[in-house]
Every structure is written in structure tokens, then in C-alpha cells.
Amino acid sequence: GAVVSQHPSWVICKSGTSVKIECRSLDFQATTMFWYRQFPKQSLMLMATSNEGSKATYEQGVEKDKFLINHASLTLSTLTVTSAHPEDSSFYICSARARLAASYNEQFFGPGTRLTVL
């Protein structure tokens, strides 16, 4: 149980185009999903928190108009990188927190999406 999928696993796009990444919780309902960015050899950096049916909350320094997040259902959140530029190239990872999670905060991570902007 507690499986999270991401699609696509990798994507290459031209500068100026938009890319959508999907994050799905396959066997549980996720009240909250989180989007992270990870640079090579570094830890995860939280970008935004996504709650089903409400607007995402962005971390300081993350442009909400550039990284559009939609949490349409309890099993799906999407991240759209708009007008992508080479500096947006990175490994994007989502995680999901189960609706009936234990009292402690356990998150389950997707396999990540490698974005390369040419």
C-alpha cells in the first residue's frame, strides 16, 4: 500500500513551453500533497503544499504563477511549469499524506520527474 505515481518520469522540452506533471496516490486518498524540487547531490526543497479543493500554499521564493498547482481530487495533484527555462531543469518529486494518517506525519513519495529544458 501507500503507492504514489508520477507521470511523466522524464520530459525534455523547449524553452518557453509549459510542462504538466501529474502526481497520483494509487491506493489511498491524500488530503495533502507536497511538491519538491531536488538538485543533483542535494536534499529535497519544498516548493508548495497542495490541499484538495483549495489553493496551493507556496514556499517563500517560489513563483506561484510559474509553478501552477491543481489538486483536483483526493488522488490527483498536478504541477505545471509555465514558460519553462533552462534554469527550471531539475528533478521534481511529489509526496502524499494519507487522509487517515496516523498521528505522526508520514509522507509517501512518487518516483520523481526529471525535467530538462533546452
Add this chain to the structure above:
Amino acid sequence: TQLLEQSPQFLSIQEGENLTVYCNSSSVFSSLQWYRQEPGEGPVLLVTVVTGGEVKKLKRLTFQFGDARKDSSLHITAAQPGDTGLYLCAGGDYKLSFGAGTTVTVRA
């Protein structure tokens, strides 16, 4: 923001040796998680520790939560090449704060 400091940053050992990774903070955590991440993949949850002084074992991995719930350690006994990866500690009641990670390389 609750900060977590991990040490060492890098660890390279021979197969069969033991290793310990540390995760420290000045803040108290209600729980701490340990994840392992392999290149090109997402982090995989190894364990959650919730009680001060708790010790959890997962085969050759031993996790300890400090009595004051401010620190944790991961000990691997008789490391194998399959243990190679990035080990991350994380904590937080809603948003997770991650340590910088420890890159472990086990040489055959």
C-alpha cells in the same frame, strides 16, 4: 522552520563494515522519519520513530530516537553494496523539514 543537521555528508566504506548516520536538531520533534533515495528515484520511507529513546530495527538497520526527541541515528551493520544511496532524515508535524542527506557508498 525546524532545522535538521545530518552528518556526515558523505560516507564510503567497504562491504561488511558498519556505519552510523546522525541527525540532530535544536528543536523537539513529535516524530522523525528516515528515507533512502537512489539516483533518479523518489525517497522511500524506511522508518518512523515517535517515542523518545525508541529503538527500531529493520534487518541490518537500527534506528534510534533520542530521549529528548531532538536527534536520531541510523546504524547499518555489515553494510552491503545494496545499501548504497542517499539517506535522509525528516521531521515536522505538517510540512517535512529534511536534513541535507548523507550519501553512503558501500564498495564491494
